[in-house]
Amino acid sequence: MKYLVLLLKVAFAVFLIFGGFNHFYKPEFYNGFIPDFLPKLAVNYIFGAIELLLGLGLFIKGYEKKSAYGIFLLMIAFLPIHIWDALKEFPAIGSKTAAYIRIIFQLLFITWAWFIYKKQQ
Secondary structure, three states: OHHHHHHHHHHHHHHHHHHHHHHHHOHHHHHHHOOOOOOHHHHHHHHHHHHHHHHHHOOOOOOHHHHHHHHHHHHHHHHHHHHHHHHOOOOOOOOHHHHHHHHHHHHHHHHHHHHHHHHOO
16 A cells, blocks of 8 residues: 555656646646636746645655645645536637546546545654
8 A cells, every 4th residue: 555655646746747847838728727817827827836846745755745735625726627617618628528527537636635645644
């Protein structure tokens, strides 16, 4: 079980670090997910930085549990955005099917983060 938790933690950390980096590398990709009344670039960069920090936190002894909980909360915060996207006529993610699959993945990410959180000392 110890190695499974380590594998899941490292995989999620790498995923988040890559995702956070991508917010800075390709910010236009995320524009469709950010409501028009918000400053898109600022919101994009803020959440990219949060993803990077939380992903890195999973590698830092003493911060793993806090980072996992932060990721859990972040994934919950992202869930309404993905539901909103799925309900749009033309989802930002590309298609209705992809948008619904993305919701399923978001639920998986929430569960994944909670599992890591519960298994940390």
